[in-house]
Amino acid sequence: MSEAILEIRHLSKTFGTHAVLKDVDFTVNKGDVTSIIGASGSGKSTLLRCVNLLETLTTGEILFHGDSVTGGKINQSAYRARVGMVFQSFNLFNNLTVLDNCVIGQRKVNKAPKNEARDRALYYLNKVGMLPYINARPAQISGGQKQRVAIARALAMEPEVLLFDEPTSALDPEMVGEVLDVMKSLAAEKMTMLVVTHEMSFARDVSTQVVYMADGVIVEEGPPGQVLTNPQDARTREFLKRFLGQSN
């Protein structure tokens, strides 16, 4: 029986009167690679942002190792440090070098010693193939490189879960592969990941779980073989028909 790391319980989010997420409920177990798919505007990004507490939940709660992170019992900054996030737009710190991007959080949030933080940063930068660029600034590297640094920055905090919000959508096609390769190697090492993606090949071949969302609700979830090849719900079938038609 695998261990639940994140449990999202009855999560709803409204912006003004616009209900973007409605009673969303699901669990992320240790080692799961969960792909969240769905049409534009279905609430996938909002869901991830809620999980990382970048948005305040309207109702519902999030449990981390069984403890509520929204009830004020767990320090929210400490929680965020253990749940990494990789953004579509990279969000690297523009004032810092590649190396310092991966060091600053360890030093200031995890209070890691200087040498240890540097070693760990180098280790993960090596892993994503960005070691030669440690002295560059974000403005001086390509999109795919930025995203790999962003992944290294998140990994350097040694989080228990990594959230990805369409990590390859802002990239030129020839750079998508290098980022997906990094994500695949993480999956192979049993990193727990929650990935919003339009890359159906990633959802099918790499993830262990697929969640299909439409209009702020989870329509269908299960192993990729089930959701992607034998969908039960008509909306899932419709979405996949449209999607696989263009992207495979």
Added chain:
Amino acid sequence: MLTQLFSDIGSIWAKYGTVYLTGIGNTLILATVATLIGCVIGFFCGILQTIPYGPGDAWIKKALLKLLRAVIRIYVEVFRGTPMILQAVFIYYGMPYFFGVSFKDIWTVSILVVSINTGAYMAESVRGGIMSIDAGQFEGARAIGMNHFQTMLYIVLPQTLRNIMPQIGNNYIINVKDTSVMFIIGFQDFFAVHKMVSGAVFKYFPSAFLEMGGYLFLTLLASFLLRKLEKKLAGESNYELVNTDQLVMTAGTYQFSGSAPYEEKNKDYQGEKP
């Protein structure tokens, strides 16, 4: 005629040169110190003004933060909206009425007045500078667990500083010139020297000529130095690719000597604790 002017300037300089130089020194010290303190005030207001609060926060926190923002707002409007010369008079002659104390040292009160005045302008510049930083910078910082002060100190304000350097320079140059109003409370700056000397020798124009040239020289010099500083803050335009062999050696044999605070929960963790 010009020869007359230059000989007058020469004779004034021969007699009062050191006094003018002292005045220049005082002007520069006052303008520099007050601009620096003003920047600190401005950045401080910027951090405090942007402490976020949401619907989920306790009412007391929301009330305090709203009050804080209101106080900063009032400070900015009052000190931006009144002449510095009056602020000087107000503070210098007002203190005995309100607090029964008067300033013994003219330096203290002068620095106080100019700093507070500059701070009011800087608070607005910093606020604008913070607003111009991409929201992704804040989110990137929050996502790795930084709190508001860490986000501001390490990520947002360094970028803000770079962006508002031209405005800081502007304020500095304005201060070099406008500290001249501090003569009203007896501060011996460059302009006060002019009043003193021209009153003594009855040669207004030659002294004014000297002053004009002196101020222009100071501001041009400041402008030049600020540009250099701006360039420096912009950082290197190049970077060197690192020879990875050496780095891989250290990174490849990576082992922790210490432990992150959460490692007791990580059951896969194999390293040894110190």
